Amino acid sequence: MINSLIQKVKPELIAELHSTHFPLIYQTKPSYASHPRLPGIGGITIESGVAEFPRIQFYFHPSPPLIITQGCHANFNGQYEVAEKVLDFYKDLRVKRLIVVAGYGLKGADVCCAATNPKLMDELKHKYGVEVGYEGPFYGFSGLVFGLAQLKSIDALCLFGRTEPTPDFPESPDEEAATTLLNKLTQILNLTLDT
Numbered sequence: 001m002i003n004s005l006i007q008k009v010k011p012e013l014i015a016e017l018h019s020t021h022f023p024l025i026y027q028t029k030p031s032y033a034s035h036p037r038l039p040g041i042g043g044i045t046i047e048s049g050v051a052e053f054p055r056i057q058f059y060f061h062p063s064p065p066l067i068i069t070q071g072c073h074a075n076f077n078g079q080y081e082v083a084e085k086v087l088d089f090y091k092d093l094r095v096k097r098l099i100v101v102a103g104y105g106l107k108g109a110d111v112c113c114a115a116t117n118p119k120l121m122d123e124l125k126h127k128y129g130v131e132v133g134y135e136g137p138f139y140g141f142s143g144l145v146f147g148l149a150q151l152k153s154i155d156a157l158c159l160f161g162r163t164e165p166t167p168d169f170p171e172s173p174d175e176e177a178a179t180t181l182l183n184k185l186t187q188i189l190n191l192t193l194d195t
Contacts, residue, residue: 001101001161001178002070005185008193011059011068017085021078022054022071030170032140034076056086064189067095073141083144087152098156099188100146101181103174104134108162111184114138115157116150124157128188134160159184 023040044051056071074082090098112133115121124130138146149156161181163174186193
């Protein structure tokens with residue numbers, strides 16, 4: 001979904017974060033279920049003859065002002081370090097509000113939410129018609145950044161799209177869920193996109 005957003009709004013790449021904690025190949029399934037004894041396999045990919053390192057990329061979109069973030073999540077040993085680095089970068093850029101998009105394994109067409117304070121929850125509910133609907137663990141890089149934002153005094157909200165994962169391919173894209181989530185995100189951000 002983030003790839004689609006980047007393709008549509010064409011933001012400027014402003015920074016990249018590289019880490020020894022970004023494996024090229026994850027040894028866990030799904031990849032975000034990190035394990036201390038399975039750090040992944042390091043390496044690069046080669047695309048059109050050019051070396052590409054695993055990384056997190058930060059893009060800037062001027063109107064409305066957005067920092068769009070996409071990329072790898074760290075292995076078990078580096079997940080907190082990487083999440084802290086990302087949040088420190090947001091603080092340097094004076095980011096006031098963080099919106100995380102994620103999926104959760106339950107079939108349906110709606111989007112639900114979570115937030116780091118009740119005021120944000122009220123805004124999502126009354127202004128955008130988004131309700132609380134998911135309770136439980138929030139794994140991986142997105143979950144950590146969402147939770148740790150509160151410690152950095154950054155308001156954070158998460159939009160969860162419902163998706164029914166395929167047991168053999170738990171990370172395969174769900175286009176219907178991604179489109180529903182993107183539509184809600186563009187409404188909240190007041191962006192006009194052809195989804």
